Amino acid sequence: MNLDNHKVLLLGIDKKEEWSLTDSLAELAELAKTAGLSVAGEVTQVRTAPHYKYYLGSGKIRELPPLLKDQDIQIVITDDELTPSQQKALEEILAVKIIDRTQLILDIFAVRAKTHEAQLQVELAQLEYMLPRLTRMWTHLSKLGGGIGTRGPGEKQLEVDKRQIRKRIILIKKELKSVKKHRHTTRAKRQNIPLLTGALVGYTNAGKSTLMNLLTKASVLVENKLFATLDPTTRKVILPDNSEILITDTVGFIKKLPHQLVTSFHSTLEEVQEADFLIHVLDVSHPKFEILLQTSGELLQELNTSDKPCLLILNKLDQAQANLPALKLFLEHQKNYLVISALDPEYLPLILNKINQLLAHYYDVRTYHIPYQRMDIVDLLHTKAQVLHEEYQDQEIVLKVKVNSILGDKLMGALYK
Template structure:
């Protein structure tokens, strides 16, 4: 039977992990307990089986599975949760043996996403991911109607119902993909509207619960939901942030990443993750107090590589320094990652240094302008005052002289005017 965490909410369950000697197993298993807690489940037992590889029929071996089945009966649990994705055969065998629902890590994450999605886009993406996960597992639903042998004369109602359901799911997947294409078009239009303005976009990325939404709220004075839970934020939020001196930047808060992030989610959330791929700057938040901070950095980088955003300009930010008892750790982290910035998004400590870092990057994306415009081109003068910084105008009988900092995107356009050969970058002449 296909179980959902929604059904298992507030129910008693058992966590099961397979330790194959991997370095990050302990952290991954601990994270599974946090995920279960985020979903509202009550865990009564945690069991670990040490094996070099899973077995095909029961994943953890029949002997261990039978032991867990006895615990299920004794403690009257309603579900058993595994740390890795199970095959359809493993799910079927374990469900029959345990007599209760069997969930895996992927299914749990999908269900948490389903609980947290608020927008139409988010709900569409989650539904698509769930259907992509369900499709190869359909056979589990109809084993009570199917027959054990194949061939002529053995095609019973189970197979018929299975094919009907498979066709319906495929049709629904096709419909959801079409709807998400419309969402993608809408996002493209919104992004194009932003791109008409000369302000770059910075995107907050990082492991789930690293503090992205807390920092976003502090910088933009917004009220995005902040909870000490995994995947508290799913739907992206974008605000325009203004620095002193006239610099502006669009800041985007996005979904957090996690170990073994289901590929169904990455596939379904492409429209959302485009905010990352289209960003000009990534601000990668890391929880410095977490014992597996480096593992989390690597996991985030894996997803960035998958979506083609790994080579974007990035500022690494060590968040939650208020939870660290020693300054030695902070110093070591900065030495290991030159250019990184330590902050506490909760208290605001260090955020000014982060803003200086962002402003430095923004300045590198601008040119110092010195040119003469025709007297009738007051429209360009108005635009430069609107989008530039430190703009000074000098009206002369033969034209309008303009000085100041402008975005790179305008440089080539303005070179057509007299005097535009004096465009500078960071005070160093590129022309005459």
């Protein structure tokens, strides 16, 4: 679906919740901008729930056609996911393309997905979204022009297409299983190198990729757009005590994340589940930064990762002047945090030292009995741990070391597997 340079109107419902309609529409506008659209305006209504047929009330919807015509608006985007019947009713009365928040996010993901796995995951999510809406797409395609599928309408062709989509869904799921197996093999190889792994997590556009570049001095794509990162990127980081860790940049979280993507991108979030510790990046320049933190925290709980060691990085300090009083109050209840701007390299030593401190809590003294054929582990312990005592015996080398317990467990696994 090519959305570039079209003018759009946003529709939203004010349910009087803590995450206000203003916040939600501001995020929707950013999503539209990320998709290459131009937001011409917004129409809102206070309601406890969407209208069963038109999303907004029928009176409000009937006011829109003149506005759409006068401003040459070709697309209307709703802030919530529509049912197929709501989408059909809106297209009939407004005679423009109707896209809901879910479809917009899916479109962004389709453009952003670079790896084969991410592309498969997005296609799967799009097909699962499309399937119940296929009848509507056939009915209105001739009026709206373009869009998904261009073959002649008709019940017979519709059923053929539904079967084709179901077959494609089965094939994608099968291929994803194979890709997942390969990814697990790659991760297993990485785990054979017994380095601690941290995952950068947080709300989309919090500055995770910028922080990744600062930590690793690498060139990871950085854009001021939502979902700039979809595919996990792993890089090596050297800490002040000369130990090495791996850091993985992961897909950003968002409110109202389409359920199709929650399912299909769960595998991407396995990188978070497999990590030894988390670096949670929060954009403190956002007026509702505490809600962003809560949203990310809820997803981390769903992933059963909330008990992992975690460093909270409060980012974009350079843009947060308006939030400083709220930030000061917020920090009174926090521990294990840093307030930084990831654009400023002067913060790098501070961040690395803080990571060192986070991991230092997990050091203990261990004794390893290492056969001579595993001198690689002896070398590794000399490099990555503090050797307290070393004794060469007939059959083995006995090393007493002070080592990070997580790293120690990985070494034990490598030694006795």
